Amino acid sequence: MKAGSNLEKVLESGVFAVTAELGPPKSADPQVIIDKAGILKGHVDAVNITDNQTAIVRMSSAAAARICVEQGLEPVMQMTCRDRNRLAIQADILGAAALGVRNLLCLTGDHQCFGNHPEALGVFDLDSITLIKMVREMRDGPVFQNGEEMTGKSPRLFIGAAANPYADPFPYRVLRLAKKVDAGIDFVQTQIVFNVGKFEEFMHQCRELGVSERCRILAGVAPLKSAGMAKYMKNRVAGMDVPDEVIERMSAAGDAQDEGIEVCVDVINRVREIEGVAGVHIMAVEWEKAVPEIVKRAGLKP
Numbered sequence: 001m002k003a004g005s006n007l008e009k010v011l012e013s014g015v016f017a018v019t020a021e022l023g024p025p026k027s028a029d030p031q032v033i034i035d036k037a038g039i040l041k042g043h044v045d046a047v048n049i050t051d052n053q054t055a056i057v058r059m060s061s062a063a064a065a066r067i068c069v070e071q072g073l074e075p076v077m078q079m080t081c082r083d084r085n086r087l088a089i090q091a092d093i094l095g096a097a098a099l100g101v102r103n104l105l106c107l108t109g110d111h112q113c114f115g116n117h118p119e120a121l122g123v124f125d126l127d128s129i130t131l132i133k134m135v136r137e138m139r140d141g142p143v144f145q146n147g148e149e150m151t152g153k154s155p156r157l158f159i160g161a162a163a164n165p166y167a168d169p170f171p172y173r174v175l176r177l178a179k180k181v182d183a184g185i186d187f188v189q190t191q192i193v194f195n196v197g198k199f200e201e202f203m204h205q206c207r208e209l210g211v212s213e214r215c216r217i218l219a220g221v222a223p224l225k226s227a228g229m230a231k232y233m234k235n236r237v238a239g240m241d242v243p244d245e246v247i248e249r250m251s252a253a254g255d256a257q258d259e260g261i262e263v264c265v266d267v268i269n270r271v272r273e274i275e276g277v278a279g280v281h282i283m284a285v286e287w288e289k290a291v292p293e294i295v296k297r298a299g300l301k302p
Contacts, residue, residue, distance in 0.1 A: 002139070002186060003158040005102035006074045007046040010279075010302075011187060011216040016272060017279025018300050019076065019189070019218060020291045022047040022068065024059035033064050036288050037071040043292045045302045046103060048189070048281070051078040055115025062096045069100040076160065077101045080109030085125040086134065086145050093138060097155035105160040105189065106131045128161060129183050135159050136184030159184055163217075164191040165202035166241040174205040187216040189281040192233075194263075195241040196270045203274050212276030219271040222283040223290045224260035227251040261294055268298045 001008055010017045020040055025032035040047055047068060051061040065075035077096055079089065093104065108128040112120045126134065134145045135157060142154030161180045165173055177188060193199045199219065206212040224230050227250040234242035246263060253259030264282070271277050280300075284290045295302070 003102045003156045005046070005158045007076065007103050008158040008186065010045045016300065017046075017216070017218060018044045018282070018295060018302050019046045019048060019279065020044045020282040020288070021050060021285065022064070022075075022288065023050050023053060023286060024061065024064040026056070026058050028059065030067050033059070033067040034071060037068050037073045039288045040291055041071065041073045043295045043302060044282070045279075046074040046076050048076045048078060048105060051080045051107070051109070052083060052115070053078075053110070055082065055110045055112045055117070055120075057116060062092055062099065062101070065096060065101050066099045074103070075101055076103040076105050078105045078107055079131065080107045081124050081126045081128065081131055082109030082112060082122050085123050089126070089131065090134070090138065090144060093135060093155050093157070097153075097157060102156065103158045103160065104135060105162065106135060106185070107162055129179055132159060132161060132180055132183040132185055140184075158186050160187045160189060161185045162190070163188050164239045165193070165199050166191060166195065167239040170198075170202075173202060174209055174211060177206070178209055178211050181211055181214045185215050187218060187278070189218045190220045191239055192220045192222045192283055193267055193271060194246050195243050196267060198241060199271065200274055203276050207276050216278040217276055218279040218281045219267075219274075219277050220281045220283055221264050221267050221271070221294075222285070223264040223287065223294060224250055224256075225287065226256045226260070227253075229260075257290075261290055261297065264294050265297045268294070268300070 022036050049061045049065045061077050065077040068075040106128050112122050137143050142150040163177045230247045230250045233240045
């Protein structure tokens with residue numbers, strides 16, 4: 001075991017893993033995290049704690065992750081390069097590990113122009129691949145990014161990253177993921193899958209390059225709340241591929257939210273049959289209550 005986290009144990013055992021997202025509040029209220037943890041506990045193997053997602057200020061991922069630990073729910077703490085230089089990132093990694101965090105998802109981060117402080121200066125001292133390499137060396141060296149040896153306990157972290165099977169240019173998506181594997185990731189969570197056919201081609205390329213043998217791939221899935229949400233994701237969200245048949249299905253539904261859950265379950269049932277897919281990551285943004293029902297209908301057991 002590299003970190004000994006629950007997520008690592010599940011993935012290394014070969015059991016189909018289930019993770020979900022837990023978004024920290026735009027406040028200092030810990031009860032929001034406690035309530036969401038109560039909804040998700042017992043239904044997932046771990047939860048992603050987002051880090052100022054979409055460049056909007058929220059409670060720090062490290063603090064929210066610690067609250068989850070106290071609630072008996074394992075966090076996957078996200079860490080972006082947008083808001084910190086390498087000094088701050090390494091300090092936060094050490095602090096998070098000391099607080100009981102065992103999983104870290106390394107991200108470049110959404111550009112600040114998309115958030116609620118577009119005038120903020122982006123740091124981007126590192127990119128996600130450099131961040132991954134730095135975390136791996138802190139864990140396995142153990143050394144800091146400047147090569148200085150670490151004294152005492154190193155941060156035992158199961159290292160993850162994100163991948164988008166739909167971003168252009170498509171032929172380079174797996175090559176970029178392979179670079180992250182070379183840098184040191186143990187698992188990857190993908191962009192939301194609606195176009196399963198194209199995702200199957202992505203996974204075929206992963207198998208050809210040996211990527212799926214060297215890291216555990218979790219397919220991103222999400223429940224839709226409405227046909228309008230499906231159209232927005234198709235037309236306004238970069239790197240998202242929502243087929244017209246999904247939009248038509250949502251438009252024809254009498255109960256759009258229930259149908260959105262069914263669409264998510266259908267995608268789960270299809271991707272779990274694809275060779276190399278080790279689990280799913282459910283992204284029910286501010287709809288955590290949908291996760292237990294999705295898990296139940298899909299027959300998943302954390």
